[in-house]
Amino acid sequence: MKHVFTISLLATGLAAGLSAVSAANAGTIPAALAKARDLAPLPHGWLVLDKNALRLVDAAGRERASLPVRGRQLDVRTDSAGNTLALVIDANAERAVPVRADARAGTLAALPALPAAGYGIEAACLYRDAQQLTHAFLVGKDGQAEQWLLDGDAPARVRRLALPPHVKACRADDAAGTLYAAEEGLGLWAYRADAEGAPARQPVALAPPFGKLADGAHALAVVPGGVAAADGKGGLHAWRRTGAAWRAVPVNAKGVENVAVDADGRLLAHVGKGWKAVPLALTAAAPEAPLPVVLPRTQTEPVARAGDAADDPAIWLHPRDPAASRVLGTNKKQGLLVYDLQGRQTQLLEAGRLNNVDVRQDVSFGAERFDLALATQRDENSMVLFTIAADGTVAEAARLPTELEEIYGACVFRPAGGGLDAFVNDKDGRYLHYRIGRAAGKFTAQVVRRFRTASQPEGCVADEASGQLFVGEEKRGLWVTDADATREPRLTMVLPVGGVLKADVEGVGIYRAAGDGAGRGYVVVSSQGNDSYVVLDAAPPYKVRGAFRIGVNVTAGIDGASETDGLEVTSANLGGPFARGMLVVQDGYKRMPDGPQNFKLVAWDDIARALGLD
Template sequence: MRLSIVPLLLACSLPATALEAIALPQGASLSTDKRGLLLRGADGAERARLPLRARHLDYRDGTALVVDANTERAIAVSVDAAGGTLAARAVIDGAAVAPDAACLHQDAQGLLHAFLVGKDGQAEQWLLATGGKPQLVRKLALPPHSNACLVHDASATLVVNEEGFGAWAYNADAEAAPERRALALRKPYGKLVSAPETLAPAAQGVALVDHKRQTMQTIALRRDLPPAVVLQPLVQTETMPRMGDAADDPAIWADRQRPGQGRVLGTNKKQGLHVYDLQGKELQLLESGRLNNVDLRQDVLLDGQRFDLAMATQRDDNALVLYTIDSAGTVAEAARFPTPLERIYGICLYQPAGGGLQAFVNDKDGSFLQYRIAHGGGAFSASLVRRFKLGSQPEGCVADDRNGRLFAGEEKRGVWSLDARAEAKAEPRLVLPLGAHLRADVEGMALYHGAQASYLLVSSQGSNSYLVADAAPPHRIRGSFRIGFNSAAGIDGASETDGLDVSAANLGGRFARGMLVVQDGYKRLPDGAQNFKYVAWDDIARALDLP
């Protein structure tokens, strides 16, 4: 609940020494002066005081944020208006930014964040976890001479006032793509006669306050995202050894004899293939070059032998790279197959009902090639068996081995379904078009084959969410979810996901009914190189009421 902030004493019941004030329920109020943070009753009488040289007051649901100007520390304060008490809840050392502005944000999970903004534009976002120490989420670069900030929680918008210039809007959601936009700037950069002096909350957005001219302009803020529950990741992998856009696509290998000894293969678009255990520790790095997508199949019968095989697209040579996985989960490169594609991109594997292994690989121009993988004389081979094309750039795809169907994602249009059999005519049918639950780009795709039903999972990159639909026609949408913070485990959420994989295999412990692995486009808590996040299937099934 966001309550009214009254900048520079707009509440007549407060003494003239007050600098900022917030109205609380039942007529109580919080205010700051040069001697501290004060809690007053409805009669204006002082009920409690926290002594400090206070500035930059903000409030959410029983917690106030105030900056001690002498120590340059931000202090989260528990406020009990009924009991008349103030108690320091957590201290954030803001010395790195020397905060000249500070504000709170309550996110979609109900977690509380603090933004500290320095005069030179350096800023930090901190997570105020209940019962724990504040955790640094990320660092930001904001305008210099930022003298006020405010977050509109409903739209997850951070508004910053640049002194003498005007107001800017940023994503308050750390997992959202970094961006800024001008809200209201002074002439000649915008339409304002003069820049606002400070900011105040408004019912549908933010108010720009100019005390000298005694004006206030309200700007509405909104965020158009489909409804989605928020789930927590249980595990995250070690980060990529390279910064930037490196991690892309995972694949899950199950150890059927030792459920807890499974593996996650993850591609690195700058380096090769990583192999992680189920605790997220890296076990191998195969320097195979710039790999994009990866998929795997287990217990594949070829030439009278059984193999666990993975295959990835290699963008340096526009080739397919084949890997074997032994019984201990050790991955080794086994073969490379050239393709005629000019910009190789996505891949998925297919085990036909009659046995063997096939691979679908695509190009950014929409082309798909279907290969049959064989083994003989101690070597693997690949032969082209079919071609078809979508209208524009695809990437993610997944084959339904049980039903002989292929799901292919066209990034700007949606999900297509067609017959996966090499001898069948390719007649794609759009089964999940872009809409409320699916926003471009359509990225990673995977199938969960449960005991009672099968589900198609799709990364809706444009909404930082994951769609779940029935794998069988008419592909009813079961819902969407996002992946948020697990503050207790120190794991950030996931966003702008490229690739994902899901498995129904028993992977032990919380993953006994399987798990989802997703690529995370922005590593936070704190900032770092990209990685992968693990989510228990039980949590997804419970949230979306799946059998």
């Protein structure tokens, strides 16, 4: 029997999504709720957690249903249709139990408990991400914690994470993507709730001598525009959130044992023998419009090294069987990896610390023709050239030294007269334009042009249809110049950092369908600063067509992508979902489960639909 957890909850949580909840609760707190340890508003009622049961009561306080449980840590999410998912800790079993609640029908239905964590669960809370997927955080007394995805046929552990010891409560601000942890004795912390991307932690308020939160935080609630917490002495505190900063705001209540919010987002405090509303001058900021999300169709096997290892992909197209094409990927702690389109590794070439890789096929050197991949080798400051056989087998062919001191990024270009040009850069901004040739059966390299960016570059791509070279400067933006070695390399800014493009600027690729010519096509850029991908026209005036994120494919069990370094894109018909081409991106954080980095494969058709492209 499948454990169906798909709820399709569309609200943004109690802090920002309570407009979907009926106003029947507004202004009144039924007397029957007085003894509740914890409570949460529902459409047409309340969920109440007391000593021995989770109870569903209507707006007048009449009990409609109950589940016997010695529970704690009630949290809920409700959608615009009134569907509610609750989470409560079964204190006897030390398991987190999801519960479906329907106040209109008067029903409570416990779903299977989440798998045993292997430690006592001290706190638990729900989180709704930007993709509208529902997650649960489970926190142990010693700081062990896990994040679980509740959508799908069964819950899936997204990641393990470390939180402070002695966390008494947690809550998530869905709109801000923030997980709050109330640490007994020390204070209130804010963590990044999204599993994708670099972990982040900031103190909101601390106990003396670092702050004024007496004996740390013991209970908390996300309210519109900020967060509120009760300290260990019964004092109540609130903070207004502005970006990544929190500022204390006045709030007057003493003897507070717990806090919650009502249907209108009002702060409720449990004081003495009951619950009361506490005036709080906070308003929610208008949320930013979310970027569209596309899902990966498949992913590669993880690389064989932990940490920041995978970096840049390239695509080789099989000359006769597109489904037999290959994805090449660098492991900058080991070498070059080769994958099939199902993500299975077919080769590992231990060539050392390779950073960027690019591929060109049918490269002519007089009567000789090769499919070639070129990668930068960071230990030797060299270019490593690989040949690719007709069956997709990759072999190292040459190591070509460079003048650079910290070689970094690279891309290649086939000039009209034959041969191969390579653009390689240094962390200091220098670009060297090399002409790769053949002499006496060996590959050679000669510098034919030099230019530079003002600060560190990395990704670049040469568009052979237009003769343009697009160059990413990590902190400043995307530039364009002429790829022709005979022309002056004047850099022109195409898309500066600061708007849709967020630093660091990393991987760059060209999508150009066969026969489109130089007047059409798209540039795809990794906007690492906000874990997104920007698409713009490949021809002046380089109009931005939109940006998107790569999210979780729940059905396939594939996590999203974040902190992408390199990417590559092709318009070739690779069959199946990739009939209009494919985008391959490096994923900086492998989740579901945690593991070494890998590469995600995305259908271009999905991107085109999300952004309304031709």
